[in-house]
Amino acid sequence: MNIFRFYKDEFSKLLKDNNYECNYEKLSVDSPRQSSFGDLAFNAPLIFSSSLKKNPLDIGAEIADLIKNKFPEFESIEVAKPGFVNLRLKKTFWFNFLSSFQDDKGKLATEIKKINIEYVSANPTGPLHVGHCRGAVYGDVLANLLSFIGNNVTKEYYINDYGNQIHMFAKSVYARLLEIKENIKFPLDQGLYPGDYLKDIAHNLIQKNAIKDLSDYELIKDDIGTMAMREAMVMIKSDLLSLGIKHDLFVSEKELVGKDLVAKTIKILDEKDCIYEGILPKPKGNDNEEWEERNQLLFKSTKFGDDVDRALKKSDGTWTYFANDVAYHAYKLERKFDKYINVLGADHSGYLKRLKACMDALSDFKTDFECKVCQLVKLFKSGEPYKMSKRAGDFITAKELVEAVGVDAVRFMMIYRSNDSQLDFDFDLVTEKTKENPVFYVQYASARIHSILRKVELKKDDFDKKNLNLLDSEAEIDLIKKLSLWSKCLELSSNNLEPHRIPYYLYDLASSFHSYWNLGKENNDFRIIENENMALVHARVFLLEKVLMVIKSGLSILGVSAPDSM
């Protein structure tokens, strides 16, 4: 239960019942910045003062009285400058709260939504590299989060297995085949993909005896392309698996084109008057000498907020990548989701407006569609920027990263920053496995609690929830209050698609726990289980079980393990 939301609703109702005619939308109940102000801060006096033309402090006094009469659970209610009603809950409230505390799994979504989330969608011409990891983890955690709170989520991957790059890919594999079977040196000057993984693919094809006659490339290029693509996708799926990611659905661009879905979709747009033949202006400030004026089939994306209209057909009459993507998104709409999320890398941010435009056009603005962009990851090694060269094919793969630092660290660090900010990822820092790495701090809390639970033997029947009122130390109440912030964290994270709040919350919770734990070093009364008062031990174990439950839930959303021991 989110107590802030609960009391906001309750207080609003109370004020409405007492005929306050004001702007209820701006009301908020939040935790005050300083704990000395209390547990809840209600801003009604500030919001109401202008429309009621009264001093906020006077309004505050009225509201404080109303609340006092209706809600006995408050220990103190104070009006504070510049216009807050600060409320402190009685300890009995917190004991009751703890006694019925749940981790909110499957409970927070106000209505169960069918959500589609597309992420990764990396080109199937090679393994995942470090650059893909962030969007991959972000999308995956978002999917976990949204389904954790009760939604029905489909995780989707769009395979760009069509077009020019695929020809180059097939050619590259062909060159590797020639290299292996006929000792012809791999040419480095033809813009082919140089990476070693192509050798693996070629070896696999040979092993499966898939290509028998290499003499005429034209005859076998389609077969090579198809089979090599299949091999590459096996590779990518295995890379994703090493990151703990499993998509529900892989949609092939090639199949969409094959089904003639593009032409059908463009026709729908044409009926909506969003298509025309025209000439695009030359991009400014971009000295592209090859640019020339040409008449093309265009989509009126400017009608939907884009900067320029977008080409749908190339001059040779074939569809552009974007046209295929429009068809893909029409295919998404066909499957009728309540919400669509696209996770893109920073290098595709220029693509965002036209995607939104095509969704708006196809659905007549009736779609809940959101694109989230993950900014770049900068790699460091011992504090120095770490350069990778894509041309030489010596980029670091996702798999190598996971092997080097472990999947837990990769996932935690990739989600530990807002997706809008660039991320510094230092190999050595994460490999060191010291306290500098926050994932271990949180996991350590899990291990410590497990250790307690292992050592203590309690009969559940002996436990009476009334004994929770023995948890009346500051540290214990503080822990209970931290637990109460969990559903708020979930709500903010999911409503704003900001999963980075979860590791921050977990860190905070772990920190409160570690503080609590260490009290036992100074004062024997605070030793959790080495205590003669068994009722108190029961109560403390109950509290720690709840803390562990949240840590486990939180880490499971992140896709990070919660170890029993370390």
Next chain:
RNA sequence: GCGCCCGUAGCUCAGCUGGAUAGAGCAUCGGUUUUCUAAACCGAGGGUCGCAUGUUCGAAUCAUGCCGGGCGCACCA
């Protein structure tokens, strides 16, 4: 030139979507292990929230304009 993102402590970043005296980690300095896991805890110092103007009772948060950094701006995919 245009679009998107960022600018908060020495460094890396949070900041509850407009509230009260701006918070963490690292780094620096000082303390805590006979005792449930010291991979931990406690304490100290450190800030003109890039700059300016505006909106507001109130701005790190919103608007506009600068300055600085990143990414992008094809008939590629």
